[in-house]
Amino acid sequence: MTDNNSNNPNKPAVHLAFSDKYSHEHASDYQKKHEAGFQRRFSNWLEQRAARKALATAGDPKSVIDLPCGAGRFWGLLAEKADRKLYAADYSQGMLDTCQRVHPPALMQRFECRQASAFDTQYPDSFVDCVFSMRLMHHVGQSKDRLVMLREFRRICRETVILSLWVDGNIKAWKRRRLDAKRAAQGKNPNNRFVTPAAQFEAECREAGLQVVAHYDVLPFFLMWRIYVLRKVG
DSSP, X not given: OEEEOTTOTTSOSEEXXXXXXXXXXXXXXXXXXXXXXXXXXXXXXXXXXXXXXXXXXXXXXXEEEESSOTTTTTHHHHTTSTTOEEEEEESOHHHHHHHHHHSOHHHHTTXXXXXXXXXXXXXXXXXXXXXXXXXXXGGOOOHHHHHHHHHHHHHHEEEEEEEEEEBSSSHHHHHHHHHHHHHHHTTOOOOXXXXXXXXXXXXXXXXXXXXXXXXXXXXTTTOOEEEEEEEEOO
8 A cells, every 4th residue: 555655755665555546525514424323423433532541551641743734533532621722733734624614613723734744744853742644554464564654653742642543353343354355355456454463563662662651442352343542762
């Protein structure tokens, strides 16, 4: 899911091909899907609850960057602390424009937004207390690429990283592996979402200079989603 963009100075060394699909129309559809139907609304509630626990475990950081911010699904949660300094970035300009369209001006004004890649943000070292990254890491299938992202998160944070990804050891992960095997046998295109063994990911965090402080499974033993709280070390 990566390609080499070394000849293009406007793109990071690691680029996820799926990122290019988020046109303005697709970004709008993405925003709407999390509000459609009971199952998605319930899943969103579970994620918000787990993310709130993660923020508390991270010490309720005074400054946070939502990276990638998508359509700003977690902005209400991040803005609950009135004195928190908030930033947001996304690779897709369509996503940033969708945020502008769907969120009230009072909430938009809390965030300083810009277009940026999570692999190469162009933010300075130790830019914010906490990097908050939901629903991105499960799109990164290769360990070397996850390390690039983790090291970038470590570089721009002063204290902590909160992120989510798909991990093994649950019913949905078992079903997903069966589905992926079936797709491969049928010669279908590679997927752009991946289950990562938890032990492997935690080893990658240590290699990137991040200590696992805690993790919260969105729905234990059933859903693949896990939210990690990582602390910068070294």
